[in-house]
Amino acid sequence: MDEVAEGTRAQQRVIALVTGLSADRAAITVPACPDWTVRDLLSHMVGLGADVVAGDEPDDHHAAWTARQVDARRDRDVDALVAEWQELAEPLRAWMAAHGTRPLGDVVIHEQDLRGALGEPGGRDTPAMGAMRDRFAGRFAARLDPALPPIALVGETWSWCSGRVRAARPAAGAGPHRVASAPTPAPGSGTAAGRRRG
Numbered sequence: 001m002d003e004v005a006e007g008t009r010a011q012q013r014v015i016a017l018v019t020g021l022s023a024d025r026a027a028i029t030v031p032a033c034p035d036w037t038v039r040d041l042l043s044h045m046v047g048l049g050a051d052v053v054a055g056d057e058p059d060d061h062h063a064a065w066t067a068r069q070v071d072a073r074r075d076r077d078v079d080a081l082v083a084e085w086q087e088l089a090e091p092l093r094a095w096m097a098a099h100g101t102r103p104l105g106d107v108v109i110h111e112q113d114l115r116g117a118l119g120e121p122g123g124r125d126t127p128a129m130g131a132m133r134d135r136f137a138g139r140f141a142a143r144l145d146p147a148l149p150p151i152a153l154v155g156e157t158w159s160w161c162s163g164r165v166r167a168a169r170p171a172a173g174a175g176p177h178r179v180a181s182a183p184t185p186a187p188g189s190g191t192a193a194g195r196r197r198g
Contacts, residue, residue: 003101004093006128010107011089013123017114018042021078025118032113036070039081041117043073045110046085052103053091061106108132133158 018026018038026039033041047069051057058065073081096103108128115121123129137153137160144151150163 001127001131003104003128004096006126007096007101007104007107008089008093009126010104010111010123010128011085014042014045014107014111014114015082015085017111017118017120017122018078019082021118023077026078028117030113030117032116033110038114038117039078040070041110041114042078042081043070043076045107046081046088047073048103048106049085049088049092053088053095057102104128105132105135130158133160 021038026037026042028038030036030038030041036044044066048057048061048066051065051069056065073084076084092103108123108126109132111123112129115123140153141162144162148162150161152159152161
């Protein structure tokens, strides 16, 4: 996967999603980021790119840092934010080529947050989204209490399970038999990072 190119494609999808958005739609609260509206979340996405290019990116992406990105752009409408982001596109591509593609994850994840707020599904059937799913499933697995029964994450064409249950019904009070498990594809998806339809 060319992660720099994936970052460009994700940015273009978000720009297409928000271009021409009415003020009322831009003011919708984002359920996944309830302190922010659609415009605020876009401000953060643009501000993150600007800060990264400027060399101002803390390791933890703390709340004060992200709040500054939004506050600095309070007087800008969606069109102005898109224009700023487009100007940052090439410098950000160059930065990622030289330093790594950490900003890609933020754009891919927040694209889905925006789509959820606006009721506009899409962007799920991409290599970057598949990589994010697998990465976060692995992090989730590492934090699970081994005493828990298996936990499954299930999408339309992708699924992951923290373990397997024996085919035979366990005795009353007995926990399931657990085995190490990598992300597993849904039937017919072909790969462990099986893609959901976008």
